[in-house]
Amino acid sequence: MPSLDVIVEQDDFSAGMVRDVAPHLIPQDGVYDIVNGFNGDDDGSIFWRGGNDNYSDADFGTGLRHLWTGHLTPGERILFANASDFGVLNGTTPVNLGGPGLTGPAVCAEIGGLLFIGGGFIYGGSLKAASYTTSGGNTNMTNGSAVVTDATGGFTANVDPGMLLQRGNERVYVVETVDSDTQVTLTEAYEGVTTTTADPTFHNIYTITTADPYVASDTYTVSTARLLWHTTRRVYFSPLRTTAPQENPHTFNATDYHTVPDGNRIIGIASIGQIVLVFTTGGVWRLSGIAYNIVDSATGDPQHSFELLSRDYVLASPAGIATWEQYLIVPCTDGVYMIDGSSAPVRISKRIDPLWQSYMKLGYRTGGAAVYKSRYFLPILGSSDVKDVLVCKMPGQRDRRYKTYFPWSRLRNSGANMAAYAVKNAADPRQPKLLAAEYADTARVSDCTGYFSPGVANKQDADGTTPDFEIVFRDFETGGLTLNTLRWVRLGYELVADVGDEPRLVLDYASGIRLEGAPKWGDPAGEWGVGFGPSGTSPWTALHDGEFSPVMRADVRDYAPPATIDPHRFRLNKRLRYARLKLRADNGPAEWCAIRRLELQIRPSQAVRR
Numbered sequence: 001m002p003s004l005d006v007i008v009e010q011d012d013f014s015a016g017m018v019r020d021v022a023p024h025l026i027p028q029d030g031v032y033d034i035v036n037g038f039n040g041d042d043d044g045s046i047f048w049r050g051g052n053d054n055y056s057d058a059d060f061g062t063g064l065r066h067l068w069t070g071h072l073t074p075g076e077r078i079l080f081a082n083a084s085d086f087g088v089l090n091g092t093t094p095v096n097l098g099g100p101g102l103t104g105p106a107v108c109a110e111i112g113g114l115l116f117i118g119g120g121f122i123y124g125g126s127l128k129a130a131s132y133t134t135s136g137g138n139t140n141m142t143n144g145s146a147v148v149t150d151a152t153g154g155f156t157a158n159v160d161p162g163m164l165l166q167r168g169n170e171r172v173y174v175v176e177t178v179d180s181d182t183q184v185t186l187t188e189a190y191e192g193v194t195t196t197t198a199d200p201t202f203h204n205i206y207t208i209t210t211a212d213p214y215v216a217s218d219t220y221t222v223s224t225a226r227l228l229w230h231t232t233r234r235v236y237f238s239p240l241r242t243t244a245p246q247e248n249p250h251t252f253n254a255t256d257y258h259t260v261p262d263g264n265r266i267i268g269i270a271s272i273g274q275i276v277l278v279f280t281t282g283g284v285w286r287l288s289g290i291a292y293n294i295v296d297s298a299t300g301d302p303q304h305s306f307e308l309l310s311r312d313y314v315l316a317s318p319a320g321i322a323t324w325e326q327y328l329i330v331p332c333t334d335g336v337y338m339i340d341g342s343s344a345p346v347r348i349s350k351r352i353d354p355l356w357q358s359y360m361k362l363g364y365r366t367g368g369a370a371v372y373k374s375r376y377f378l379p380i381l382g383s384s385d386v387k388d389v390l391v392c393k394m395p396g397q398r399d400r401r402y403k404t405y406f407p408w409s410r411l412r413n414s415g416a417n418m419a420a421y422a423v424k425n426a427a428d429p430r431q432p433k434l435l436a437a438e439y440a441d442t443a444r445v446s447d448c449t450g451y452f453s454p455g456v457a458n459k460q461d462a463d464g465t466t467p468d469f470e471i472v473f474r475d476f477e478t479g480g481l482t483l484n485t486l487r488w489v490r491l492g493y494e495l496v497a498d499v500g501d502e503p504r505l506v507l508d509y510a511s512g513i514r515l516e517g518a519p520k521w522g523d524p525a526g527e528w529g530v531g532f533g534p535s536g537t538s539p540w541t542a543l544h545d546g547e548f549s550p551v552m553r554a555d556v557r558d559y560a561p562p563a564t565i566d567p568h569r570f571r572l573n574k575r576l577r578y579a580r581l582k583l584r585a586d587n588g589p590a591e592w593c594a595i596r597r598l599e600l601q602i603r604p605s606q607a608v609r610r
Contacts, residue, residue: 004603005487008476011597012044016393016407018474019354024578026474030351033472034409036416038375038452039393040594048469048585048593050454051461052415055435055447060087060094064437066102067368067420067445072125073113073174073187074161078424079123080437080445081106086205089445090127097129097205104381105319105368105420105437107268109220111227112247113174113187114164118318120208120216124174125162128204132158137197141167146176146186148200153181163202167192169211171250175202188245213251219318223271224291230266234259235278237290256294258306260285268318272328275341279318279330283311286341313337313345319420320366320378324394329376331366336378336392348392348406359387368420372434373452377421379439386439389416411451413468415461418446456498459589469585471595476579478602483575485603489551490569491583492597495590497562503590504559507570508548508582548582562590567597575605 015030016039023032029044037046055078066081078089081102087094106118115123132154139150148165155178164172165186173186208216215236217229227238227249234257238249260266264282271277276287285308292303313332315321320331327338329348335356336349349356359380364387367379371394380388389411418436425432434448442463450458460466478484489507497503551558551570560568579600585593 006602008600013046014039014044016409018351020351023475024477031471031473035470036411036467037409039407046595050450051458053447054444054462056094056445057092058094060443062441063439064443065419066105067422067437068108069422069424074125077125095127095129107219107318109222111222111249116220118219122206124164126160126204128160131203133201134199137199139198140196141190141198143194144189146189149183155184156181159202164206165200165202167198167200171213219268221269221271223276224274230269232265267315270321270328272341277341279315284309284313317366320369322369322371324371333360352408370421370423372423379418386417414463414465415467454592456591459591466589471583473581476600478576479604482605484605486572486574486576486579487601487603488569488571490567490599491560492567494594495562496592498591501588503562504587506559506586507551510548510580511576511578
């Protein structure tokens with residue numbers, strides 16, 4: 001007699017997390033949640049991320065809040081900050097540059113060997129722990145010459161390439177070489193009045209003051225050799241020189257600015273190609289033609305275009321902006337978009353919008369974002385911790401109706417407790433690294449490149465803990481909206497363990513209504529529930545928590561073992577209208593784990609009444 005059982009299967013998980021439809025309407029290639037997993041590049045599988053590693057060899061005070069990597073005059077630099085100090089790596093050893101530091105990730109822009117840091121700071125690449133001011137009035141600075149001398153000496157011990165020389169409140173100059181104890185050479189010729197009695201200061205990192213020819217701004221950007229910055233409602237830009245070098249970030253004309261209308265406030269600015277996008281509380285404005293002067297000097301005709309792109313997009317945080325190909329990836333208050341300034345913005349967060357919007361309602365802000373291996377890494381920061389790290393796989397995929405979607409997953413645990421990500425590629429472009437700033441008090445610069453290459457060497461995170469691995473699948477309807485018997489679930493997987501390790505994959509099941517949304521009445525840990533309702537254990541549980549039951553075999557937790565190519569069958573024999581399944585790793589780390597296929601064997605009910 002032929003079997004009456006029905007087989008439901010899923011062997012493609014390329015859609016990633018899907019939150020914008022009811023769980024039973026999630027596409028057949030999607031899941032509800034992925035924690036510490038990535039979508040495979042081509043095969044549709046989900047693999048467990050590898051652990052992170054320490055890149056810096058010592059802690060740096062309290063938790064880091066900012067990270068930047070790039071090439072400056074002295075060479076490659078990795079700059080970071082906590083709430084009280086800036087720091088830089090000398091190889092892998094942190095050097096404390098001094099305060100005041102940053103309380104959150106900032107937007108940086110490099111021009112002419114100078115790194116302008118959001119909040120009003122300039123860095124040139126120095127590795128010195130302190131600034132240095134000459135004494136005795138013996139420093140010689142000659143207009144038109146890049147050579148600076150001081151008969152008293154002291155340069156060898158106190159000055160290094162990348163320091164910023166400043167006389168009074170003049171512009172700063174980057175030290176290119178320390179030639180001897182009495183002579184240094186700058187990257188540019190001195191432009192001030194010749195003197196033989198100066199006492200300039202060599203800054204390891206510089207804080208902009210109101211007396212300087214620079215302006216402290218929350219965000220900076222560079223386009224067509226111009227430095228751009230902003231005040232509350234105005235966007236300013238530096239002039240261009242007629243001879244090399246064209247860039248001249250050391251001055252600005254008081255009339256070279258654009259004002260956003262309608263009383264809107266500027267949140268941040270960013271450039272893509274020759275277009276500058278100005279993000280305001282009233283939408284996004286597009287500034288183009290910035291390679292030209294603001295007006296034609298001969299005719300007086302305007303040469304810049306400053307126009308509204310859209311009022312629909314309000315930036316959530318400038319630090320969350322990253323570049324991918326010819327797009328800016330922009331986290332807005334209602335979703336995450338790809339914006340190129342010319343065509344219509346593309347919403348890439350559509351399938352996780354409920355999750356994203358819940359973070360915005362709770363007042364969370366974004367950390368420092370980066371794109372690595374065509375994946376957008378976006379930390380979500382609370383007032384005192386990292387709430388989540390969202391990862392989006394670029395470019396988008398097409399579903400069976402030819403609609404483009406973007407797969408998302410989430411990272412957590414110590415290896416993803418990061419305030420900001422940055423890509424290190426200046427030293428060897430063929431082997432870029434994904435670096436991150438640890439939010440925790442260990443305060444290391446972390447190497448997260450191992451996320452994508454799990455193995456024996458990085459089966460755990462840098463602190464020795466094993467990252468979680470969890471997948472909540474879509475709700476599988478057992479048929480006819482009636483109670484049918486889910487007999488077993490068969491898992492196709494790969495699980496490889498190091499000698500002495502015994503990781504397992506365990507399965508939980510559930511049915512009924514999935515609890516979502518804000519904390520309900522009586523939740524003492526809720527955002528608004530404090531002081532309301534009864535105290536003690538809350539009658540409400542967070543998403544997934546307490547809803548699932550373990551799959552057992554002979555009163556013992558059933559599990560899929562390592563070191564096998566055979567699929568594992570979990571026996572349930574439960575009557576369910578919807579099968580909700582959660583797969584997670586247990587019992588230690590794995591060298592490699594990938595989820596390939598899921599099969600459900602369902603025996604339909606013979607009952608007429610439903």
